[in-house]
Amino acid sequence: MEVDNKFVALKEYVHGQPSESNFEVKTAPLALTLKKGSNQIIVKNFYVSIDPYQINRIKAYSSSHKASGFSTQIGLGERVDAFGVGSVVASVNEEFKEGDLVAGLLNWEEYTVVQPRTILNKITDEFALSYHVGVLGPSGLAAYAGFYEVCKPKNGNTVFVSAASGSVGNLVGQFAKLSGCYVVGCAGNKNKVDLLKEKLGFDEAFNYKEEPDFKLALKRYFPDGIDIYFDNVGGEMLEAAIVNMKPFGRVALCGVISEYTSAGPRAAPNMLDVIYKRINIKGFLAYDYLHIYNEFISTTQDHLRHDRLQVLEDISQGIESVPTAFSGLFRGDNVGKKSVKIGNG
Amino acid sequence: MEVDNKFVALKEYVHGQPSESNFEVKTAPLALTLKKGSNQIIVKNFYVSIDPYQINRIKAYSSSHKASGFSTQIGLGERVDAFGVGSVVASVNEEFKEGDLVAGLLNWEEYTVVQPRTILNKITDEFALSYHVGVLGPSGLAAYAGFYEVCKPKNGNTVFVSAASGSVGNLVGQFAKLSGCYVVGCAGNKNKVDLLKEKLGFDEAFNYKEEPDFKLALKRYFPDGIDIYFDNVGGEMLEAAIVNMKPFGRVALCGVISEYTSAGPRAAPNMLDVIYKRINIKGFLAYDYLHIYNEFISTTQDHLRHDRLQVLEDISQGIESVPTAFSGLFRGDNVGKKSVKIGNG
Numbered sequence: 001m002e003v004d005n006k007f008v009a010l011k012e013y014v015h016g017q018p019s020e021s022n023f024e025v026k027t028a029p030l031a032l033t034l035k036k037g038s039n040q041i042i043v044k045n046f047y048v049s050i051d052p053y054q055i056n057r058i059k060a061y062s063s064s065h066k067a068s069g070f071s072t073q074i075g076l077g078e079r080v081d082a083f084g085v086g087s088v089v090a091s092v093n094e095e096f097k098e099g100d101l102v103a104g105l106l107n108w109e110e111y112t113v114v115q116p117r118t119i120l121n122k123i124t125d126e127f128a129l130s131y132h133v134g135v136l137g138p139s140g141l142a143a144y145a146g147f148y149e150v151c152k153p154k155n156g157n158t159v160f161v162s163a164a165s166g167s168v169g170n171l172v173g174q175f176a177k178l179s180g181c182y183v184v185g186c187a188g189n190k191n192k193v194d195l196l197k198e199k200l201g202f203d204e205a206f207n208y209k210e211e212p213d214f215k216l217a218l219k220r221y222f223p224d225g226i227d228i229y230f231d232n233v234g235g236e237m238l239e240a241a242i243v244n245m246k247p248f249g250r251v252a253l254c255g256v257i258s259e260y261t262s263a264g265p266r267a268a269p270n271m272l273d274v275i276y277k278r279i280n281i282k283g284f285l286a287y288d289y290l291h292i293y294n295e296f297i298s299t300t301q302d303h304l305r306h307d308r309l310q311v312l313e314d315i316s317q318g319i320e321s322v323p324t325a326f327s328g329l330f331r332g333d334n335v336g337k338k339s340v341k342i343g344n345g
Numbered sequence: 346m347e348v349d350n351k352f353v354a355l356k357e358y359v360h361g362q363p364s365e366s367n368f369e370v371k372t373a374p375l376a377l378t379l380k381k382g383s384n385q386i387i388v389k390n391f392y393v394s395i396d397p398y399q400i401n402r403i404k405a406y407s408s409s410h411k412a413s414g415f416s417t418q419i420g421l422g423e424r425v426d427a428f429g430v431g432s433v434v435a436s437v438n439e440e441f442k443e444g445d446l447v448a449g450l451l452n453w454e455e456y457t458v459v460q461p462r463t464i465l466n467k468i469t470d471e472f473a474l475s476y477h478v479g480v481l482g483p484s485g486l487a488a489y490a491g492f493y494e495v496c497k498p499k500n501g502n503t504v505f506v507s508a509a510s511g512s513v514g515n516l517v518g519q520f521a522k523l524s525g526c527y528v529v530g531c532a533g534n535k536n537k538v539d540l541l542k543e544k545l546g547f548d549e550a551f552n553y554k555e556e557p558d559f560k561l562a563l564k565r566y567f568p569d570g571i572d573i574y575f576d577n578v579g580g581e582m583l584e585a586a587i588v589n590m591k592p593f594g595r596v597a598l599c600g601v602i603s604e605y606t607s608a609g610p611r612a613a614p615n616m617l618d619v620i621y622k623r624i625n626i627k628g629f630l631a632y633d634y635l636h637i638y639n640e641f642i643s644t645t646q647d648h649l650r651h652d653r654l655q656v657l658e659d660i661s662q663g664i665e666s667v668p669t670a671f672s673g674l675f676r677g678d679n680v681g682k683k684s685v686k687i688g689n690g
Contacts, residue, residue, distance in 0.1 A: 268613035275628035283620035
C-alpha cells in the first residue's frame with residue numbers, strides 16, 4: 001500500500017522573524033511496507049509539536065552551540081523533525097506492532113519512517129494523546145526537571161517565570177505553586193496575564209509590553225528579591241532579573257526566545273551582581289534529565305488525576321497549518337502548548 | 346601611650362580607572378589604650394592586602410549588588426578596610442593578648458582598632474607573615490574554594506584561567522595542575538606569560554594584548570573545548586570562553602576586573618550556547634566557603650611544605666605606597682599577590 005505523505009519542508013533559512021514563506025508543504029508517495037532487518041517503523045502522525053527552539057536549526061545565523069549536536073542545521077528542502085504522537089501502521093521492529101500508540105521524535109509530516117534507536121515510547125495511559133507532546137512530553141519534562149533539578153526550589157521561595165503562558169512556563173508556575181512558592185509570571189497580552197492569575201493560580205502576572213522598565217516592574221513584584229528565575233526569553237528581561245535576584249538566587253536558562261530571531265544585541269547581565277549575590281546561571285536541556293523521566297511522568301500524572309494541574313493546549317488543525325503555527329510562536333499567538341493535529345488521532 | 350597613625354583615606358570616588366589622586370595619606374593620633382568591656386584590640390599592621398575588588402566600594406558607579414552587604418560604599422574621608430596581618434599591641438579581649446600575631450580584617454593604616462566579632466585569626470604556623478594575606482589568606486581561599494567547590498574539576502579536564510598571574514589566578518592554575526588538568530592562562534605581558542609557563546607549570550599561556558580575537562586564541566589552545574573557565578576579568582574574554590566551552594562546562598566568576606572600572610558595555614555571553622552546552626555560570630565569594638577553611642589551610646600548607654606550590658608575591662613598602670599599589674592593579678603592574686608592607690613585621 002502506498003500513501004501520499006504531506007510534509008513540511010524548509011524552503012529558505014530564517015533571517016530574523018520566521019514566516020510562512022520559510023516553509024512549503026509538499027507531498028511525496030510513501031510505501032507503507034518495510035524491509036525486514038531494517039528495524040524501522042512507520043508512524044501515522046496525530047499530533048506534532050511546535051516549539052520555539054526549532055528555529056535554531058533552520059535559521060541562517062550560526063552559533064558555536066552547533067557543536068553540541070542538538071542543533072545541527074537542517075538542509076534546505078529537508079523535513080523538520082519534531083516531537084509527535086501517532087499510531088504504528090507498519091513495523092519490522094519487534095518492540096512495536098501495528099496499532100501501538102507512540103510518542104517520540106517524528107517529523108512535521110503525516111507519516112514518519114522511524115529509524116531504530118530514535119526516541120519512541122509506547123503510550124499506555126488514559127490521557128488525551130495531545131498531552132504526550134505537551135504536559136507529559138518534552139515541555140513537561142523541561143518544566144519539571146528545570147524547576148526541580150536546576151532551580152532547587154524551597155518552600156516559600158519567590159519565583160519569576162517569563163513567557164509564563166507558554167508550553168513550559170505555564171507548567172513551571174504551576175509546579176512552583178504546588179511547591180509552596182510565591183510565583184509571578186510575565187506574558188505579552190492581557191488575556192494571557194488574566195489566565196495566569198485566574199486559571200493557573202499565579203500570585204501575580206504582568207504584561208511586559210506595558211512595562212517601560214523591566215527592572216522597576218520586577219522590583220514592584222519582588223520587593224525583597226527573586227530566589228528563582230526560570231528564563232524562557234533571555235535579553236533585557238534576563239538583565240532585569242539579575243538585578244533583582246536575591247543572594248544565592250538560581251537562574252535556569254530554558255530558552256532565549258528574544259535572542260533566537262536576532263543576531264543583534266544580547267543580554268549583558270551585570271556579572272558583578274552575579275558575583276556579589278553568588279547567583280547561579282545554568283543552561284539545560286530536557287533530554288539531560290531522562291534519568292528522572294519515570295518520576296516526572298508519575299508525579300505529573302498524579303497531579304493530572306487529582307486536578308492539580310491545568311492543561312493549556314493550543315492546537316491547530318492539519319499539516320498545512322504548521323508554518324503558521326510555528327511563525328505564530330514568535331508573534332506570541334499561542335497560549336500554552338502549541339501543536340498541530342494531523343489526521344484522525 | 347599615643348602614636349601617630351598614618352592611614353589611607355578615600356579622597357574622591359573613582360570614575361573609570363583609579364589613580365593615586367583618589368586617596369590621601371593622613372595622620373591621626375591614636376591612644377594605645379582601650380576601655381575595659383569594649384572587647385577591642387589594637388593591631389600594629391605589618392602587611393595589608395591590595396585587591397581589585399576593593400574598587401567596588403570606592404567607585405561612583407553603583408550597582409544592585411550593594412544589597413549583598415559585601416560592597417557597601419565607603420564614605421569620603423573614611424579608611425578603606427582590607428585584609429591584613431599584624432601584631433596585637435593592646436587588648437581588652439580575652440581571646441587575644443599583646444604580642445599575638447593575627448590575620449584578619451584591618452584597614453589600610455599602620456594601626457587598627459579591631460572591634461569584637463571582626464574576622465581575626467591567630468597565626469601559629471611557621472610560614473612568612475605575608476603568606477597570610479595571600480596564599481594562606483582570602484586569595485588562597487578564593488582560589489581553592491572557587492576551583493574545587495565551584496568548578497568541580499576532574500582529572501584530565503581542560504582549564505582556562507584569566508588574569509592568571511594575579512593573586513588568585515596563579516593559585517588556581519597551580520591547583521589545577523596538581524589535580525591533573527590541562528591548564529592555560531592568559532596575562533598582560535610577556536614576562537607574566539613566561540612566568541606562568543616556566544615557573545608555575547601552566548601547560549600554555551598567552552598575552553591577551555597580542556590577540557586580536559580572543560575566540561580564535563582560545564580555539565587554538567583548546568581545540569576540543571574548555572571544561573572549566575575560572576574568570577577573573579569578565580567582558581570580552583568571558584564571551585570568548587563561553588563560545589569555546591565544552592558541553593557541561595563550568596564557569597566560576599571570581600572577578601570581572603574589565604568591568605570594575607567602567608559602566609560601559611558588559612559581557613554579553615551567548616545564552617543560546619549556555620543552554621545548548623548546558624553551561625553553569627556561578628558567581629562566588631571566598632567568604633561563603635569558611636566551612637572548608639580548615640581543609641583549605643591544611644591542604645595548602647601541605648603543598649607549601651612539600652614545595653608543590655610556588656608563591657608569587659609582589660610587595661610594596663610603606664603605607665604611603667598603598668595608593669600606587671592599588672592603582673597599579675588596574676594597570677597590570679602586579680605579578681602575583683599584591684600587598685604593602687608596613688612597619689617591621
